[in-house]
Structures are given as structure tokens and as C-alpha cells.
Amino acid sequence: MPDFMNMALREAEQASARGEVPVGAVLVAAGNRVIAQVGNRVEEWRDPTAHAEMLAIREGAKATGLGRLTDCDLYVTLEPCAMCAAAISFARLRRVYYAAYDPKGGGVDHGARFFTQPTCHHAPEVVSGMEEHKAAQLLKEFFSARR
Amino acid sequence: MPDFMNMALREAEQASARGEVPVGAVLVAAGNRVIAQVGNRVEEWRDPTAHAEMLAIREGAKATGLGRLTDCDLYVTLEPCAMCAAAISFARLRRVYYAAYDPKGGGVDHGARFFTQPTCHHAPEVVSGMEEHKAAQLLKEFFSARR
Numbered sequence: 001m002p003d004f005m006n007m008a009l010r011e012a013e014q015a016s017a018r019g020e021v022p023v024g025a026v027l028v029a030a031g032n033r034v035i036a037q038v039g040n041r042v043e044e045w046r047d048p049t050a051h052a053e054m055l056a057i058r059e060g061a062k063a064t065g066l067g068r069l070t071d072c073d074l075y076v077t078l079e080p081c082a083m084c085a086a087a088i089s090f091a092r093l094r095r096v097y098y099a100a101y102d103p104k105g106g107g108v109d110h111g112a113r114f115f116t117q118p119t120c121h122h123a124p125e126v127v128s129g130m131e132e133h134k135a136a137q138l139l140k141e142f143f144s145a146r147r
Numbered sequence: 148m149p150d151f152m153n154m155a156l157r158e159a160e161q162a163s164a165r166g167e168v169p170v171g172a173v174l175v176a177a178g179n180r181v182i183a184q185v186g187n188r189v190e191e192w193r194d195p196t197a198h199a200e201m202l203a204i205r206e207g208a209k210a211t212g213l214g215r216l217t218d219c220d221l222y223v224t225l226e227p228c229a230m231c232a233a234a235i236s237f238a239r240l241r242r243v244y245y246a247a248y249d250p251k252g253g254g255v256d257h258g259a260r261f262f263t264q265p266t267c268h269h270a271p272e273v274v275s276g277m278e279e280h281k282a283a284q285l286l287k288e289f290f291s292a293r294r
Contacts, residue, residue, distance in 0.1 A: 047208050047214065048238045048239075049204055049205055082229045082232070082254070087196045087230050092195075105266050105268075107229070107259070111264040112259035112266065117258040
């Protein structure tokens with residue numbers, strides 16, 4: 001199996017080089033087929049909804065022509081926020097792998113904990129902490145260069 | 148002042164006519180300037196993120212060239228879900244007016260209650276219940292025709 005989290009980390013590095021908060025995501029369909037491979041575009045597009053996970057879901061939905069991506073797994077370098085967690089639920093993703101924890105903005109294991117809410121009608125399996133150190137290091141470098 | 152909630156209700160009616168869950172939204176900038184006027188496109192676009200609020204924010208950001216819509220107010224016919232509530236927060240909207248309550252899927256006064264979370268770094272003023280009956284009736288008719 002390809003190393004999807006490292007692919008997501010490369011997307012995060014490219015996002016950082018574009019001046020974006022370094023977050024990358026890879027969406028994988030059945031048979032290990034990559035259907036989206038994207039980084040954060042919030043600054044470039046001046047679009048507060050252009051988080052990597054949202055772009056992955058939108059690209060994946062377009063690539064498959066399906067609004068529900070039930071066989072798909074998402075690899076993302078940062079804990080999804082509440083916006084992205086809800087989008088992941090609506091898209092019916094099977095599994096979410098995320099790298100770094102985000103106590104300030106996360107919506108999976110922090111804050112809204114969207115998947116545990118009674119208003120959440122599909123919760124993916126969640127695997128956290130994979131390549132956490134690399135993802136956290138990228139974020140740390142990005143913010144220390146800017147502050 | 149134009150009746151922005153009734154404009155949003157007309158967008159909801161048009162969404163219903165397209166086979167979409169009837170939700171409409173209007174985004175208003177300073178001076179009562181409408182910068183987005185949209186309905187739900189989830190089915191047509193097969194995009195689970197294409198809620199009216201998300202489209203309004205993306206259109207508004209494009210129209211103004213700004214990622215932060217600090218002077219803007221959103222009128223929406225249904226209580227925003229957690230995805231949309233987080234997007235509203237990221238876009239720094241000033242005020243959100245919503246019509247019908249959504250106990251099953253809402254993320255403002257139900258479920259994630261995103262604006263009350265410690266991970267929420269900007270909460271708009273929220274006004275709920277305006278034209279609630281009309282919006283709820285539209286939703287009721289839509290679902291009763293389909294079940």
C-alpha cells in the first residue's frame with residue numbers, strides 16, 4: 001500500500017511553500033485508488049472554506065460523480081475542524097486518518113467532537129497520531145517563521 | 148430595508164423545485180448590498196458540502212475578494228449545521244439570522260453548538276425564529292411529498 005499519509009504531508013509542505021497553513025489531504029477510494037490529493041488553499045483563494053479536507057471531498061465527489069463516498073478513506077495531516085468533520089460525515093467517508101492533534105481548532109477529539117453528537121448521523125472510523133511528529137513539526141516551523 | 152429573509156425563502160422554494168432540500172441563504176454586506184443569494188445544490192452538484200450557507204460564503208468571498216466578511220450578515224432559512232456554523236465563524240460574519248430550528252441536524256442551538264465551543268474563535272450574533280413558520284412549512288411539504 002502506498003504511504004498515503006506521507007503523500008498528504010507532501011501536500012502540506014507545498015501548501016506551506018504557497019504561504020498557507022501547512023495541511024494536506026489525500027482521499028483514497030476502493031483498491032487504493034487516489035481520487036484527490038490536495039493542500040489548503042484558504043489564503044490563495046481567499047476562501048475560508050478551502051480547507052484541504054473540504055477540497056478533497058469536493059474533488060472526490062466530482063471524480064466519482066457520487067455525493068456519498070462510502071468506500072473512501074481520508075488521510076489528513078491535522079485533526080479536522082468541526083466544518084471538515086461534518087463534511088466528512090455528510091460524505092459518509094469510511095475512515096479518517098489524521099496526524100497532528102489540534103486542541104485549539106480540532107472538531108474530532110476536541111471542541112465540538114462532532115462525531116459524538118446526536119446530530120451526527122454517520123461517524124467514520126478515526127485513526128489519529130499517524131506521523132504526528134512530522135505534521136506537527138511542519139506547523140510549528142510555519143508559525144514560528146511568521147511570529 | 149429589503150426583506151432579506153423572504154429573499155432567502157424564495158431561494159429555498161427554488162431549491163425545492165430542483166429536488167433539493169429547501170434551504171436558501173442571502174449574504175448582505177454593508178449598506179444592505181446583497182453579495183450572494185443562493186440555494187442548496189447538494190443533489191444537483193452531488194456535493195455534500197454544497198449547503199446554501201457554504202455557497203453564500205464562497206460567493207461572498209469571491210465577490211469581495213476578502214476571506215473575512217466582517218461586515219456581513221447571513222439570512223438563512225434553516226438553522227446552520229456544524230459545517231456551516233464553523234464556516235460562518237471562519238468567515239467572521241457579523242450576524243446570522245435563521246428561520247427554522249433544526250433539532251436533528253443543527254449546529255448552532257443543537258448538537259455541536261459550535262459558537263459556544265472553546266475551539267470557536269469568532270461567534271456572530273445569532274437571531275433565530277424569523278419567518279420560522281414559512282421555512283418549516285416548506286421543509287415539511289418537501290419531505291412529506293417524498294416519504
